[in-house]
Amino acid sequence: MNLLHNDIKVELGDIIRSTIEELGFNISMADIYHAIGRTPNIESGHFAFPAFSLAKVMRKGPPVIAKMIAEKIPENDLIAEINTVGPYMNFSLKTEAFGRLVCNPILGGSYFQKPMIQDSPRTMIEYSQPNTHKELHVGHMRNIALGDALIRMHRYCGYEIVSSTFPGDVGTHVAKCLWYMKHVNTEPIPTKGKGAWLGQMYSNGALLLNDIKGTEQEAEAREIMTEILKQLEVKEGEYFDIWKETRQWSVDLMHQVYDWAGVKFDVWYWESDVDADSVKFALEHYNKGFFKKSKGAVGIDLEKYNLGFAMVLKGDGSGLYLTKDLELARRKFQDYGIEKNIYIVDKRQERHFKQVFKILELLGFEQAKNCFHLKYDFVRLPTGPMSSREGTIIPIMKLIARMEGEIYGEYLKSQVDNSEISESEAREIASVVAKGAIKYGMVKIDTQKEIIFNLEEWIKISGNSGPYQQYVCARISRLLEKQGYDPNGEIDWSLLVHPAEIELLIKVSGFNDAMLSATQKYQPNQVTNYLYDLSKSLNVFYNDVNIKDTEDSVLKNTRMALLEVIWKVESRGLALLGIEIPKKM
């Protein structure tokens, strides 16, 4: 349940509510709170309250009601002016109220601790399900950036979250890779970048298998692959030993990417670990009559839910992805006490998860109704879909290297040449900025829309981008440093009257609203939109208001305090997307 956390709306709403009460009507505080919105522009006022919803209760036209209420509102500490336009009551607030209700709490830190929800279930968010023996590419990065951001956002809002990952370390892709590596490949194993090399082995193998379709060579390959899978199942033999060794190369690459991205999982589930138990689980329910035999396989007919036939055991008795996900869910619920379960997986798996959730429900798991598949669209290249099978991927580490190199060359090299910063400092900045550009780019687009990944465009980084926000913050830091901002100096918020300043105050007051809404709708792009909007306003302020030449020392200090407020909000917002801020750039 959501709490009324925005103090401006609470105070304003209370004034409106008690005025309506004096007119003889009763409207709930929550209704009023949620109806308060922004005005179309700053000339009209700061916040707006439309009278539409009151029309039915008060039996008058919205414009009449708006006028009636506006005229009856008494003098108070919050409102400076009411400007009624048709059905809208537009309120302009006293600047010191922004200071009291928003700026001071932000500077003191209490604003970021505000409880926004209550009674939330213990929730697991599962994300990043990469396969070993394949290379991580920019498509995986969308998942990682989304998952990491959503977890940070949920925790900020007060949700209890357990994060988990579910890498695929068994399956035919492993067999293809190992077959190619041992029986076709002649290259020596490299000493560095083994994970990426292994991914190449997989690609080569998949491509070759496609080329030799129907030939004797394919039959031979299939035989070997069957043997590989058999050894993996019984966990012994030459191929099993190779699997153990090569699997680690991929795991090392995963860790390299996760470390770079700064993501941590509370729980690691492995497909190889749930595999055997998932088959046991399926057999158990087959014996109970829950699953039935059909065309040699075992599963359940979900046709009446329009979900087809859900297979849990193949003709040869082995399990499938679906089987593993059932066992995995059981573990989450029963071993971990998870009440709500969010899966961040691309949209291809929509039907798969509908089947999983339906089966869990039919098995009697209460938590099934709290399972949610957050589906997202793919990352596509301008030339078409990305596929490691077809070798048309852009590996994450390659993107990172290109991005860092570009940022260094374009913006930082000259500073190094002029000895303004050291080479190592510049490399560090390039790394932080590249990370910001990549993560921001991945979450700024609506999850339901595909991302067209154009490497050249991404490297350019201008406009609505991570580096834009980082730049704004870095510039604030340097300004405060150069102008000697004193956090303990005198502040008088009422001195802020410039439209650019008011605009910032209004926007900054909506941070928690934006964060809560973005979290509950699983839309991190709402956060990027909010931050971008705030940054644009800040750049307007920066260009219109010169702090260095501000003569009044209290005003100068107050303006710097406002910048400090913006910096805190921007940096918090970026941090919740997993993005850091360089001190300089």
Added chain:
RNA sequence: GGUCCCGUAGUUCAAUGGAUAGAAUAGGAGUUUCCUAAACUCUAGAUGCAAGUUCGAUUCUUGCCGGGACUACCA
């Protein structure tokens, strides 16, 4: 065929059912003796089509058109 997702400026993206549909890029014109020009200002340009619900629809419903995903032994 069935189910689901997406159609907004040339392009890439925004818009709790609400006031004049916002940006960025590309195009045109400007801003630096001044705290970081990775910036700012001005200019031009868009809701696939057709009904319906509503005081009010880019948003909700239905149909059509266009694109994508899924639809039993891969994950």
